[in-house]
Amino acid sequence: MTQPLAASRSTLAPAERAEPSVIRVAEHTVEVVSDSGEGAQKCGQIFGAVSAKMGNGVWTVEIIPAEVQPPPRIPEGASGNRIRLGTGPVTNWGDAAHLVVAFNEQVLLARHRVGALAPGAILLLENMWATHEDPSIQSAWKAALEELSNSSYQIIPVPMEEQSLTLVENARRGKNMFALGLLACLYARDLERTREQIAHNFHGKSAEVYRRNVALLALGHRWAEEHLDFRIEVPTQPPTRPMVVMNGNEAIGMGAIAAGMDVCAMYPITPATSASHYLAEVFERFGGTLHQAEDEIAAVGVAIGASYAGKVAFTITSGPGLALKTEFLGLAAMTETPLVLVDVQRGGPSTGLPTKVEQSDLLAAVFGQPGDAPHVVLAPATIEECFHCMITARRIAEAFRMPVMVLTDANLATGVQPFPRPELDAAWQARAPDQSPVPAGLRAYDWDPRTGLSRRIIPGQPGGMHTLTGLSHDESSRVAYSADVHQRGAQMRSRKIAVFQDTLMPPSVYGDDAGEMLVVGWGSTKGAIEEAVDRARAEGLSVSSLHLTFLAPLEPGLKEIFGRFNKVMTVEINYSDEPGDPFITDTSRRRGQLSWLLRAQTLVDVDCWTRIYGEPLRPADILDGIRQRLPARGNA
Amino acid sequence: MSELNCSLLSCGSEDDRIFERDDYASARARWCAGCGDHSVLTAAQRLLAAEQLRPERTVFVSGIGCSSRFPHYMKTYGFHGLHGRALPVATGIKLHRPDLDVFVVMGDGDCCSIGAGHWIHAVRYNLNMVVLMLDNNIYALTKMQTSPTTPIEQVSKTQPHGGYLPPLNPLTVTLGVTNASFVAQTAEWSPPHLFATLQAAYRHPGFAFVRILQRCPVYMPESFRGAIDDRAQVELLDHENGVHVPELSKAYARQRAHDPRDLHAARQLAEDGDAVRLGVFFKDESRPRYEETRWRPARSAQEKIALLDTELDSYAV
Numbered sequence: 001m002t003q004p005l006a007a008s009r010s011t012l013a014p015a016e017r018a019e020p021s022v023i024r025v026a027e028h029t030v031e032v033v034s035d036s037g038e039g040a041q042k043c044g045q046i047f048g049a050v051s052a053k054m055g056n057g058v059w060t061v062e063i064i065p066a067e068v069q070p071p072p073r074i075p076e077g078a079s080g081n082r083i084r085l086g087t088g089p090v091t092n093w094g095d096a097a098h099l100v101v102a103f104n105e106q107v108l109l110a111r112h113r114v115g116a117l118a119p120g121a122i123l124l125l126e127n128m129w130a131t132h133e134d135p136s137i138q139s140a141w142k143a144a145l146e147e148l149s150n151s152s153y154q155i156i157p158v159p160m161e162e163q164s165l166t167l168v169e170n171a172r173r174g175k176n177m178f179a180l181g182l183l184a185c186l187y188a189r190d191l192e193r194t195r196e197q198i199a200h201n202f203h204g205k206s207a208e209v210y211r212r213n214v215a216l217l218a219l220g221h222r223w224a225e226e227h228l229d230f231r232i233e234v235p236t237q238p239p240t241r242p243m244v245v246m247n248g249n250e251a252i253g254m255g256a257i258a259a260g261m262d263v264c265a266m267y268p269i270t271p272a273t274s275a276s277h278y279l280a281e282v283f284e285r286f287g288g289t290l291h292q293a294e295d296e297i298a299a300v301g302v303a304i305g306a307s308y309a310g311k312v313a314f315t316i317t318s319g320p321g322l323a324l325k326t327e328f329l330g331l332a333a334m335t336e337t338p339l340v341l342v343d344v345q346r347g348g349p350s351t352g353l354p355t356k357v358e359q360s361d362l363l364a365a366v367f368g369q370p371g372d373a374p375h376v377v378l379a380p381a382t383i384e385e386c387f388h389c390m391i392t393a394r395r396i397a398e399a400f401r402m403p404v405m406v407l408t409d410a411n412l413a414t415g416v417q418p419f420p421r422p423e424l425d426a427a428w429q430a431r432a433p434d435q436s437p438v439p440a441g442l443r444a445y446d447w448d449p450r451t452g453l454s455r456r457i458i459p460g461q462p463g464g465m466h467t468l469t470g471l472s473h474d475e476s477s478r479v480a481y482s483a484d485v486h487q488r489g490a491q492m493r494s495r496k497i498a499v500f501q502d503t504l505m506p507p508s509v510y511g512d513d514a515g516e517m518l519v520v521g522w523g524s525t526k527g528a529i530e531e532a533v534d535r536a537r538a539e540g541l542s543v544s545s546l547h548l549t550f551l552a553p554l555e556p557g558l559k560e561i562f563g564r565f566n567k568v569m570t571v572e573i574n575y576s577d578e579p580g581d582p583f584i585t586d587t588s589r590r591r592g593q594l595s596w597l598l599r600a601q602t603l604v605d606v607d608c609w610t611r612i613y614g615e616p617l618r619p620a621d622i623l624d625g626i627r628q629r630l631p632a633r634g635n636a
Numbered sequence: 637m638s639e640l641n642c643s644l645l646s647c648g649s650e651d652d653r654i655f656e657r658d659d660y661a662s663a664r665a666r667w668c669a670g671c672g673d674h675s676v677l678t679a680a681q682r683l684l685a686a687e688q689l690r691p692e693r694t695v696f697v698s699g700i701g702c703s704s705r706f707p708h709y710m711k712t713y714g715f716h717g718l719h720g721r722a723l724p725v726a727t728g729i730k731l732h733r734p735d736l737d738v739f740v741v742m743g744d745g746d747c748c749s750i751g752a753g754h755w756i757h758a759v760r761y762n763l764n765m766v767v768l769m770l771d772n773n774i775y776a777l778t779k780m781q782t783s784p785t786t787p788i789e790q791v792s793k794t795q796p797h798g799g800y801l802p803p804l805n806p807l808t809v810t811l812g813v814t815n816a817s818f819v820a821q822t823a824e825w826s827p828p829h830l831f832a833t834l835q836a837a838y839r840h841p842g843f844a845f846v847r848i849l850q851r852c853p854v855y856m857p858e859s860f861r862g863a864i865d866d867r868a869q870v871e872l873l874d875h876e877n878g879v880h881v882p883e884l885s886k887a888y889a890r891q892r893a894h895d896p897r898d899l900h901a902a903r904q905l906a907e908d909g910d911a912v913r914l915g916v917f918f919k920d921e922s923r924p925r926y927e928e929t930r931w932r933p934a935r936s937a938q939e940k941i942a943l944l945d946t947e948l949d950s951y952a953v
Contacts, residue, residue: 053953200950243953250951257944260937263732286943287935291731294757298724301717301754305697305728308715309736313728331718418953424944429937433733459713459729459736462692467662467707467714470700478663479708 024233026087027057028187029094029118032179033080033111034103035072036065039176043101044081045416046197047183052245052418053193055236057086059527060247061093061616062414063111064355073129073137075110082116085187085234090417091382091527095620097121099186099232101179103160104129105144112148114615119152122230124182126175127157156228158182163223167215177213181220187232191221242421248386248412249275252342255390256314257286258422260430261340263313265291265302270354271410272316272344296324300341304328307337308468310433310458312394314340319348319361326368329403333373333493335468336401336445336454340393345409345523347614356614357410359523360574362593365405366552372490374497375403377552381526384419385549386412391428400496401456407551409573411524411616438464444477445492452495497553504550506557511537511544514564517630519545520606521571522594525617529571532622543626551597559602566631569607570595571622576610657685662711672824672850673703676770679830680710680739683838694737697726699751701743702777703770703850720751723758723767727926730763734927737838738765745775748784748804759813761926762843766834769806769845770824772852773859780855787859807906807917810845811899817842817923819902820879820916823849825864829872829914832879841921849912863912873905873915 030047034040041062048060063080070077084094096118102108103126111117129141148155160178161171168174177198184194198213246254252275256264264283266276279290293299296317303313317325322343332339345361347353352360365377376396380389386408393404438457444466446454454475457464472480472489480486509518510530521529526547536543544565548555562568572592577584591599592608599606609625611617660681667673684694694712698704700719707714713736717725722740730738747755747769758767774792775781781794784804791798810819818840822833830848837844849860863869867887873894874880885891890911894901896919906917935943 055953239953244948244951245953246951254944254947257940257947260940263728265728282947284932285935286940287932289731289930289932291727291930293724293727294753297721298727298754298757301721301724302728302731304717305715305725305730306732307728308725309695309729309733311732313732327718328721335715421948421952424941424948426937426941429940432934459695459733460693462690465662465691465711465713467696467710467716469708469716470718471716 018229020229020231022231022233024235026234027085027090027094028099028232028234029082029084029097030183031063031080031082031097031100031111031116032176032183033063033078033100033107034176035077035107036067036069036079038079038103038172040080040103040179042201043176043180043183044083046180046194046201047189048081048083048416049201049245050184050189050194050197051083051085051187052243052416053197054190055238056234057088057090058245058416058418059084059090059093060416061411064414066353066355073104073106073140075106075113078107078110080107087235087237092531092619093415093528093616095618100124101182102126103175103179105141105148109144109147112151114613117151117153121153123148123153123155124158125155126160128159128161130157158223163219164216167219168212174212174216177216178220178223181217181222182224184217185221185224186228186230187234191217239418243418244421245416245418246383247274247414247416248383248408249344249414250278251383251386252316252390252408253278253282255387257283257288258387258424259391259394259428260312261288261314261390261394262311262430263289263291263303263306264316265293265299265306265313266316267293267296267299267321269296269318269321271346271413272318272321272342274413275316275342275344296321297328300325300328300339304332304337304339307339308335308459310460312398312430314342316342316344318344318346319364320351322361322364322368326370329375330369330371330373331470332403333369333375334470336456336493337468338397338401338456339403340390340397340406341403342406342408344413345407347612353614355410357524357573357616358612358614359407359409359525359572360593360612361407362522362551362574363596365407366597372494374494375405375552376400376497376500376550377405377407378550379407379523379548380412381523381547381549382419383412383415383417387422396500400500401454402493402496407523409524415524433458433460435460437462443475444468445473445475447475447492451499452492453499501553501556504553504555506561507546507548507555509544509546509561512542513544515542515544516565517541517543517567517569517626518562518565519543519569519571519626520548520594520598521545522548522551525571525573528617528619528622531619532626535619535623536626541626541630543630548594551594554597554601558598559604562602562604562606567607567629568598568604569609569629570598571617571625572608572610573612573617574610575612576608651690653690655685655688655691657681660684660691660711662709665709666705667702668854670851670853671702672772672852673706673770675824675827675830676703676768676848676850677706677709679827679834682831683834684712686835687838689737693735694739695729696739696741697722697729698741699743699746700777701746701775702772703741703743704746706741720746720749721754722746723751723754726765727758727761727763730765731927731930734764734931738763740765740767742767742769744769744771744773744785744806745783748806748809756813759810759843759845760815762815762817762923763926764841765843766837767843767845769847770850771806771847772850772856773803774852774856776852776855790856805906806847808903811903811906811918815923816845816918817920818844818916819906819918820845821847821849822914823860823863825851825860826884826914828881828883829879832881833914833916836879836916840919842923842925869912871911871913873913873917875916877919878916
């Protein structure tokens with residue numbers, strides 16, 4: 001799918017206006033970067049949404065600093081958005097940006113230093129800093145441009161501030177819409193749709209704000225028309241079916257509503273919180289409650305209480321919150337109280353990288369609860385799956401009376417992607433809590449001895465009175481005073497996992513069914529892994545991939561599938577030791593989290609290639625990893 | 637009780653069952669002989685009978701500790717959860733099922749130590765529930781460790797030379813929280829006062845916090861002895877808006893007319909260490925209740941689907 005930018009571009013003096021040349025590509029990656037608070041994210045979000053609505057494949061990724069307002073003009077403060085556009089579907093953020101709009105040279109430098117800019121990239125750079133009255137800024141500009149000049153970028157100075165000031169007093173509140181105008185012109189975005197999207201993204205703001213933004217959009221558009229001698233055409237394909245476009249946290253929130261959930265109990269934590277923001281806006285209209293609890297522990301406790309009382313409840317958090325919730329998760333498993341927990345993973349351990357993507361909570365999610373607390377862990381791979389997995393999670397939680405954890409991550413949470421509009425089904429909704437009399441003799445846990453499944457009794461049901469307890473207990477929820485009771489309870493709770501696994505299908509293999517290497521992934525990396533596999537196969541390498549949705553229990557048939565490949569390797573965004581590093585041996589090596597699980601489950605020597613750069617994996621990097629770890633050719 | 641407590645499921649329906657105290661009794665309580673928890677259990681069962689609460693619509697939620705075994709001995713619904721975390725569970729129940737009568741049972745370690753954060757916030761939420769804090773001044777189930785309410789001179793297994801800090805006063809803490817609506821203290825060794833206080837708590841529309849002074853015969857046989865042996869050390873707070881127990885007027889000479897609407901006086905009385913005060917310190921029925929503030933009409937599945945379809949329209953490509 002990649003197609004390097006071919007032509008070389010330059011600035012154009014207004015006097016020399018001619019027909020601009022058109023660069024026609026199957027895909028293009030754009031970044032908008034600024035200091036925090038200058039609105040590059042808004043600009044990128046609107047550009048991405050308009051592109052999706054026009055029929056481009058889109059994947060967006062937010063570039064977020066750790067602080068709300070870091071000092072201005074420092075590389076670490078870079079804030080913005082990457083938007084990868086394609087003629088066909090786009091499944092990941094790609095490798096590097098082909099065109100960047102930067103509000104100052106320092107944030108641009110930040111992107112350069114992490115290799116986010118493609119060779120030959122077009123850089124539209126605010127030029128006010130070159131002549132700034134502060135000599136230290138001028139010298140910083142010079143040094144930055146010198147550093148950037150070592151690469152083959154095409155830097156185009158743009159007077160964003162100067163232009164914006166013709167319409168607004170404070171260019172910090174407007175430059176982003178000027179930048180949007182530049183992009184709208186360069187990519188021939190439909191201006192009416194762009195204005196609609198501005199109205200959508202600034203809903204709740206005054207008409208004056210809208211008017212000003214639209215004027216700035218027009219100004220940027222006109223400036224680009226008059227001064228830029230190139231256009232970029234990423235042909236659109238009108239979708240063949242109705243599509244929607246949103247980010248993963250919105251999809252989680254909407255999926256929760258579609259799944260019939262009544263309650264979201266949460267405590268603010270990045271990057272999970274925006275799902276709660278969404279629900280705070282809309283949930284009450286659906287009769288739902290978003291409860292902001294006093295802490296992470298209370299949030300899960302409230303969800304468990306609501307669920308016990310017959311409502312459909314979930315809690316949403318990130319790694320540090322997951323750690324705090326573990327005792328309650330054990331209680332939900334022990335009392336067989338349905339519960340959905342969404343963990344929007346970020347960099348860890350501890351406070352880690354709060355705004356950045358990582359897949360480091362897998363083992364904590366699967367094994368984090370002291371004692372044996374069987375439960376289900378699943379991971380959506382796309383924004384679309386973020387929506388649908390909530391329906392699946394609720395069904396499993398209720399049918400199997402157990403906690404279900406949904407692992408997303410910062411990449412999915414803030415990424416925007418179009419997907420087929422869900423066909424809503426009233427059957428997904430919850431019925432009112434069962435308040436019918438309980439059949440005589442029904443016990444708190446009337447375990448089917450074969451499956452461990454039992455019917456849940458809900459407070460309010462006449463004749464069903466009992467006390468659920470976190471203490472070990474028998475079928476009637478009587479406290480265990482004998483070892484037999486404890487063994488049997490554990491067995492019944494565990495049996496449900498096997499019964500659940502029995503309902504799963506073996507995963508399908510992407511690419512050939514057998515070969516030299518099988519790459520195994522989970523969660524948000526699916527698109528990047530499959531793109532890397534496509535490129536590897538285009539190079540003639542015998543590589544396939546497999547993506548897991550269910551991590552606990554693991555999907556069936558893995559050992560058999562693994563046996564058809566000479567090498568199996570996970571690709572994950574968590575830490576693993578590199579073979580060959582000092583002290584790292586086959587026995588001392590700490591591995592990627594999924595590879596631990598797969599090794600334990602299949603007894604196959606599963607390798608791993610993992611990176612934690614605080615950003616989504618790039619297909620090119622995965623491809624390098626595949627090449628490095630592929631068994632020497634001819635040995636197979 | 638507030639209007640929300642009138643269950644949509646049962647209002648207007650015939651229910652001619654009459655419940656006796658024994659109808660609320662479940663398994664035989666396994667507390668030690670002489671433990672004050674027995675007395676509280678009896679009082680609670682009496683209360684339920686007096687108020688004719690339907691067992692299936694009553695939920696006892698507890699934490700961990702001796703007193704938290706309470707729900708197992710009630711023939712109602714019960715949730716015996718985690719140490720310190722009874723209040724979040726109870727919040728989840730009451731917030732979403734205001735038709736249920738919710739009682740919370742905690743100990744002093746449960747409420748004032750590991751669960752202290754939830755305690756503060758639950759007082760502020762002011763959900764309509766009865767909260768019994770059985771305060772025996774010690775961790776008893778784990779065999780005698782100092783709790784936040786242990787007297788400073790008390791030797792324990794974790795503070796074998798006596799305590800280091802003065803004990804926490806649960807009444808002043810609760811009375812200090814914004815939106816507190818009912819704060820009372822009673823003692824398990826005075827069944828009439830205990831019953832009257834539980835009844836006042838139950839009838840209060842809001843978060844009714846009752847600290848129950850409770851003897852632990854095994855680890856703290858001496859605690860509260862002064863107040864039990866010498867009734868002059870006890871002062872009853874008497875008021876028609878609080879608790880008024882005529883049968884105790886002879887036994888307890890020291891009585892004070894205290895109007896529980898007076899928060900300032902309540903805080904003063906809770907702070908002053910010159911007497912063990914039993915009665916309602918503070919009561920305000922007008923404080924906002926979280927379950928009412930948050931209540932929204934339920935939507936049918938069809939309504940939700942229609943609304944969600946509209947919502948999806950604004951995200952349509």
